[in-house]
Amino acid sequence: MGKETGLVDVHVHPPTKEFLIDAGGEHVQVAARKFGHSIQLKTFDQMLDEYTEAGVDRLVLFAWDAETTTQRPRVTNEFVSKVADQHPDRIVGFASIDPHKRSAVEELDHAVRDLKLHGLKLHPQVQAFEPNDEKYYAIYSKCVELDVPITFHTGATYWGAGLAGGGGVKLRFSDPMLLDDVAADFPQLKIIMAHPGWPWQDEQLAIAMHKENVYIDLSGWSPKHFQPLLVAYMTKLIPQKFLFGTDYPMLSPQRWLEDFKQLNVSSEVRKMVLGENARRLLRL
Numbered sequence: 001m002g003k004e005t006g007l008v009d010v011h012v013h014p015p016t017k018e019f020l021i022d023a024g025g026e027h028v029q030v031a032a033r034k035f036g037h038s039i040q041l042k043t044f045d046q047m048l049d050e051y052t053e054a055g056v057d058r059l060v061l062f063a064w065d066a067e068t069t070t071q072r073p074r075v076t077n078e079f080v081s082k083v084a085d086q087h088p089d090r091i092v093g094f095a096s097i098d099p100h101k102r103s104a105v106e107e108l109d110h111a112v113r114d115l116k117l118h119g120l121k122l123h124p125q126v127q128a129f130e131p132n133d134e135k136y137y138a139i140y141s142k143c144v145e146l147d148v149p150i151t152f153h154t155g156a157t158y159w160g161a162g163l164a165g166g167g168g169v170k171l172r173f174s175d176p177m178l179l180d181d182v183a184a185d186f187p188q189l190k191i192i193m194a195h196p197g198w199p200w201q202d203e204q205l206a207i208a209m210h211k212e213n214v215y216i217d218l219s220g221w222s223p224k225h226f227q228p229l230l231v232a233y234m235t236k237l238i239p240q241k242f243l244f245g246t247d248y249p250m251l252s253p254q255r256w257l258e259d260f261k262q263l264n265v266s267s268e269v270r271k272m273v274l275g276e277n278a279r280r281l282l283r284l
């Protein structure tokens, strides 16, 4: 196999204090321990060196705004835009907005038009909202107008894991079935369901199969732990719907790609999942 090019990681958080300490606090530390390590702060240059080492050209970097529910500072869209501007050939920025803020739609407009961010990331569990509530439909209309995709966290989360009441986090907000409603009501909206959607894996696969405008990013799980049905959908049924992602710094690109090699995936599907699908979706 020759050297692969054009790899894109579609799910990356800043490895700097803005996310790991200020916005994430103890929740991110708990998550890191579940992944078997403690999080160390890194600079963006160190991060990019790791990506170069792993043979990954580009990555999608997320802002974060859950101020209403977490009372913690955000990773601003301005911050992500600045980092992306410094590395235009490597980093694609995604905005975040807090759906509870009156200014949410306006901030999204500003983030895409002025700050040149390429998409939106939302986390219904941590942000505590039902994504199929029509209250939030103005956000989706704006994404259609701006022609940018939305990544939604789906499946379980380590945020609040092990705490009394899960720290108040309700898992059902990230049931992919809620996004099936959104995908049906906004056929022009590109939706990326982040992570293998356990404990709703089957539902997630059914939606990706049924809705042309819905994708799955494979972040947050080592490919070693992918369920057989997920692998079957990726390799045989709808390979065009799956996107390589790590959830860096929780998982490193080296480790994810190493584990992905152990799966029985044709070189054609490999190319699609590791880069082609993302490049088409994000128009890179």
Ligand SMILES: [Zn+2]
Pocket (backbone or CB within 6 Å): 011, 013, 247
């Ligand atoms: Zn993530």
